[in-house]
Each structure stands twice: as C-alpha cells, then as structure tokens.
Amino acid sequence: MLTVESIRAGYDESVVLNDVSIQAEVGKVTAVLGRNGVGKSTLIKTIAGLVKPSAGSVEWMGDKMEKKAPELRARSGIAYVPQGREIFPSLTVEENLLLGLEALPKKERTGIPKQVFEWFPVLLEMMHRKGGDLSGGQQQQLAIARAIVGKPKMLLLDEPMEGIQPSIVQLIQDVIIEIAASQEMGIILVEHSLDLAFACADYYYILDHGTIVSEGVTNVAHMDMVKRHLVV
Ligand SMILES: Nc1ncnc2c1ncn2[C@@H]1O[C@H](COP(=O)(O)OP(=O)(O)OP(=O)(O)O)[C@@H](O)[C@H]1O
Numbered sequence: 001m002l003t004v005e006s007i008r009a010g011y012d013e014s015v016v017l018n019d020v021s022i023q024a025e026v027g028k029v030t031a032v033l034g035r036n037g038v039g040k041s042t043l044i045k046t047i048a049g050l051v052k053p054s055a056g057s058v059e060w061m062g063d064k065m066e067k068k069a070p071e072l073r074a075r076s077g078i079a080y081v082p083q084g085r086e087i088f089p090s091l092t093v094e095e096n097l098l099l100g101l102e103a104l105p106k107k108e109r110t111g112i113p114k115q116v117f118e119w120f121p122v123l124l125e126m127m128h129r130k131g132g133d134l135s136g137g138q139q140q141q142l143a144i145a146r147a148i149v150g151k152p153k154m155l156l157l158d159e160p161m162e163g164i165q166p167s168i169v170q171l172i173q174d175v176i177i178e179i180a181a182s183q184e185m186g187i188i189l190v191e192h193s194l195d196l197a198f199a200c201a202d203y204y205y206i207l208d209h210g211t212i213v214s215e216g217v218t219n220v221a222h223m224d225m226v227k228r229h230l231v232v
Contacts, residue, residue, distance in 0.1 A: 007056035009046045016042045018210040027183040031201035032190045038207045040190040048080035049073045079152035085139040089132025103150030116145045119175045137168035158190045176200045
C-alpha cells in the first residue's frame with residue numbers, strides 16, 4: 001500500500017498541493033484526474049521523490065519515504081514514467097530496456113523478461129533501432145517497458161496516452177489493466193481524460209485548486225459528478 005498523507009508541496013514560494021491525501025494498492029489502478037495545471041504531475045513527482053514536500057508523509061509498504069532520494073524509492077519498488085516519454089534517444093531499444101534492469105539488485109538482473117515483448121511486441125521488432133528513431137507511441141511503449149523490467153511494485157504513469165494514436169492508446173490501456181490484474185504491481189495513472197481514466201482505473205481522485213475534491217470507485221454512477229469537476 002502507498003499512502004500519501006496531508007502532503008503540502010510546490011515550487012519556491014508557490015504552494016501547488018495543500019493537504020493532499022491519496023492511497024494506492026498493489027493490484028489496482030488508481031487514477032489522479034484534474035484539469036491542466038492543478039498539480040497532478042507535482043503529486044506524482046512528490047511520490048517519486050523529485051519534489052520535496054514541506055509537510056505531510058509518503059508511506060510505502062510500511063516505510064516512511066518522504067526523506068528518501070528518488071533512487072532509493074526506485075529500489076524499493078516505485079517506478080516513475082514521466083510525461084513526455086523520456087527514453088534515451090541515442091541508445092537502442094535493447095540498451096534502453098537493459099538500463100531498466102538497473103533498478104534490480106545485481107543478482108536479479110537476469111535479462112529482459114519475455115512478458116514485456118508480449119505486452120509490447122513492436123519493441124521486439126525494433127530491438128536494435130535507436131530510441132530516438134521510434135514514433136511517439138513506440139517511445140511511450142519503450143518508456144513503460146523500461147520501467148516494468150525493473151519489476152516495480154508501484155508504477156507511476158504521468159499521462160501515458162497523451163498525444164498518441166488511438167490504436168496505441170487502446171494497447172496501453174489493455175496493458176495497464178493486465179498489469180494490475182497480475183496482482184504483482186499497482187499503478188497510479190495521472191490522466192486528464194475522464195474516459196481514458198475510467199476505462200482502466202479501479203479508483204479515482206480528482207485534484208482541484210491543490211486539494212482532492214472528489215474520490216471514489218470508477219463506476220458509471222460517478223461519471224457525471226466527476227465530469228462536473230473537470231469542466232473548466
Ligand atoms: N518546475 C516547476 N517550477 C515552478 N512551477 C512549476 C514547476 N512545475 C510545475 N509548476 C507549476 O505548478 C502548477 C502545477 O503543475 P503540474 O505540472 O503539477 O500540473 P498538472 O495538473 O500535471 O498539469 P498538466 O495536466 O498540464 O500536465 C502549475 O501552475 C505549474 O505551472
């Protein structure tokens with residue numbers, strides 16, 4: 001279980017998140033929704049350790065995390081895939097994936113798990129191409145796959161479907177659902193599209209003006225109410 005409790009965080013003088021609390025479970029997809037600029041990425045970066053909170057706590061599998069460096073959080077099973085497909089463009093697909101193994105202890109680095117290519121077959125076809133030569137959708141698949149090879153227990157995905165063609169959006173959604181169903185990983189999905197989030201998440205939180213204004217299970221009954229929070 002990942003528990004974010006009463007987090008206050010931001011940049012320099014500006015407070016972006018104020019008293020934000022969320023929980024995410026292994027085996028479940030937890031969506032963080034909200035309009036542009038409300039602080040979704042800041043929340044996920046606070047969990048990953050890239051933004052330091054000025055108050056509140058982040059607890060992961062019983063350990064306090066808020067003072068731990070991003071590398072230590074990664075080693076404890078929290079993987080972060082930032083917005084904008086940050087892969088290494090001059091390295092091949094294979095080299096990018098091998099770098100993902102670095103999150104594991106040395107003795108567990110036994111090669112790229114085959115499952116990754118079952119989820120993202122295009123990466124097998126493109127193994128020896130440079131990351132920078134892949135399409136946007138292929139780069140996004142590589143970014144997610146690179147996180148998965150490190151066998152995280154909680155995967156933080158920041159708008160993984162943004163600007164991607166519909167067929168790849170569907171594929172990424174299917175993989176997100178399968179990953180959670182495997183019960184070995186949880187996912188926190190930052191998303192601004194209600195439809196995409198509700199298509200794969202079990203539970204949702206809505207951020208607005210730096211606080212959580214609504215949360216619940218992702219069922220049809222909640223959709224209208226959620227929509228009201230998301231319209232500008
Ligand atoms: N590095 C930074 N330095 C200063 N301010 C920042 C920084 N990153 C984000 N902000 C500001 O913090 C606020 C929240 O940004 P954040 O990226 O967390 O929102 P978001 O909900 O993820 O937005 P989007 O949906 O557009 O990605 C915005 O006002 C943004 O301009």
